[in-house]
Amino acid sequence: MTHFQKTAIIPRVISRILYLPIETIARELDANLLIAHEALKRGYIIVLGEKREVQRYARELGGGVYIYKHWEALFPYRFGDERRKHFFYAGSHQEGVVYIDDTFFLRRGIEQNKTHLLDVYFARGKAQEALLKRAYPLLESVVEVTGSPSFDILRDQYRTIFQERCELLSRTWSPFILVNTNFTAGNKTPHEVEDVLVEREKSSVKNLGRSLTENEKSFFLGLATYKERLFQEYVAMVRALSVRFSDTNIIVRPHPSENHLNWRRELHGLKNVRVIYSGNVIDWILASKAVIxxxxxxxxxxxxxxxxVLRYNPLGKSSEYESELPNKFGRYFATIPELEVAIKNIGADNKSTDSFVMQGDFLKPYMDSVSGExxxxxxxxxxxxxxxxxxxLVYEDIVRNYRTFVRSLRIIIKRLAYALFRHPSITRFLLGRHEAALRASRLQKFPYxxxxxxxxxxxxxxxxxSMKPRGLRFVRIDVNTYIMTVTDTV
Structure with a gap:
């Protein structure tokens, strides 16, 4: 029996509950809202918000469906905990289809003795499904090919959700080239002050329950060196393009886990260059002239x-430190002059001339939802x-318990503290440099x-x-977490 079943209220609508925790707003929010939309149609109560807050409220509510990354530690309770039986755990690989290679995925992307204890594991495509089942027969009964909600919102039918934001970006920055980077290992955030192997060791013990192997240590050291070199090469490339295309803006959008301050320092003074990490990347892609x-x-x-799509990598066309799949799309350039020619020759409509049909067929085994349901x-x-x-559970029961004076006051105080600690200078003064850097990194991923x-x-x-408006009801239950339902379903 859950905590909120004790409330003496006659139920109006009894619903299943679905938890949607989010770590990085820009990357995960829109896809999770599409899941919420579909679940609301089916009569679910939704708890959506910041991952730690959602995990905490899932424990309070006592059960339901929990969709998140597959690591055991990220769910409300460990797999062996008696309280886990009240939950349905649905997991998937955190990086979707982009990981370095099959060996790396199997060694680092699966908890070998635990992943089969999920209720379902969503594979992105048939290639991933076959790899998992071949390597770990215990996963046979839990792996299911679904594709990814992140690719659902890229379909033509949902393109209009980006239109308003895309038009705003176009008015503000166009014409612009979008430079998207993924150099975290070589461009660390300020709070990551420890040796790269110490950080990786902590992550391995927490998520995999084991220490790094010698091969993994060697790999991660090489990865850090490779990404650091790429960071410097991309700085040089952006500087060159800013001069060559002085009438075009260049928007650098770093990975959410990178040190964005390093980018701003390196590119300071370039009038047509901005380092911006905000909004869904799809907004920026649609408004851009091209993507590097x-x-x-x-x-x-x-x-x-x-x-x-312009892939620029002067370190080589292939590398053991990069995922192969995303590099199959678009065209490859090894030098800045080659890249400059390609940018100059982009058509006025900013459309790609690549064979989408051919590349779509190539993508299907890796991302099944590129077509179909x-x-x-x-x-x-x-x-x-x-x-x-x-x-x-009953929505009214839950809300009544969260609308007490004490809970409401607690949320107000937490929101004030949240706003206060958004200022780095205040956070450094009150909590110290290390804690300030850590909080800044979290805010970078989850601002509000x-x-x-x-x-x-x-x-x-x-x-x-083409649905009639539903009676959407939702209540803030923490600084960045909401509970919602609808008064009628279709």
């Missing part, structure tokens, strides 16, 4: 929405087919989740699906 990357999911996303629908169908998915944005996005999804 190497080894990033952005390469696939830019292809999917029809933008020219939406991954969002497949995931929820899979969950519901697999039987018991946790207790049913607004009620207005959630409401607008869910309304847009309703319009796209």
């Amino acid at each position: 990357h190497t080894g990033c999911t952005t390469g696939i996303e830019a292809w999917a929405v029809g933008k020219p 939406l991954a969002t629908v497949r995931e929820l169908d899979s969950i519901e087919r697999r039987g018991d998915i946790g207790p049913k 989740l607004s009620r207005r944005y959630i409401s607008r996005m869910l309304r847009k999804f309703e319009m796209i699906d």
Whole structure:
């Protein structure tokens, strides 16, 4: 029995509950809102927000469906905990289809003695499914191919959700070239002051339950060196392009885990260059003239929405330290002069001339939802087919418990503290440099989740699906976490 079943209220609507934790707003929010939209149609209560807050409220509520990255430590309870039986755990690999190679994926992407204890593991494509089942037969019963909700929102039918933001970016920055980077290992955030192997060792023990092997230590040292070199090469490239295309803006969008301050220092003084990390990357891709990357999911996303994809890597066309799949899309350039010619020759409509049909066929085994049924629908169908998915709760009961004076006051105080600690100088003074850097890194990934944005996005999804407006009801239960339901379903 859950805590909130004790409340003496006659139930109006009894619903299953779905938890959608988020680590990085820019990368995960829109796809999770699409999942929420589909789940609301099916009558679920949704808890959506910052990952640590959602995990905490899942424990309070006592059960339900929890969709997140597959690591055991990220779910409300460990797999062997008695309280875990009240939850349905749905996991997937955190990097989707972009990982260095199969060996790396199997060694670092799976908890060998635990992943099969998930209720379902969502594979992105048939290639990933076959790899998992071949390597770990115990996963046979839990792996299911669904694709990814992150690719659902790239489809033509959902393109309008980006239109307003895309037009704003176009008015502000166009014409611009988007440079998307993924150099975290060589461009660390300020709080990562320890040796790279010490950091990796901590992560391995926490997520895999074991220490690094000697081969892994050697690999991670090489990875850090490689990414550091790429960082310097990209700095040089951006400087060159800023001169060559002085009438075009260059927007550098680093990975959320990179040190963005390093980029700003290196590119300071270049009038047509900005380092910006805000909003969904799809907004920026759609508004851009072209996308430059190497080894990033952005390469696939830019292809999917029809933008020219330019892969720049002077260190070589292939590398043991980069994912192969995203580098299959677009065109490769090893030198700055070659890249400059390609940019100069981009058509006035900023459309790619690559063979999308051919590359789409290539992508299908790795990302099954590039066509066919939406991954969002497949995931929820899979969950519901697999039987018991946790207790049913009453929205009014939950909200009544969270609308007490004490809880409301606590949220107000936490929001004030959250706003205060957004200022680095105040945080450094009160908590010290290390804690200030750590909090800045978290804010970089999760700045703020607004009620207005959630409401607008869910309304847009309703319009796209030609649905009449539903009675959307939702309440803030923490600084960045909301609980929501609808008064009627379709």
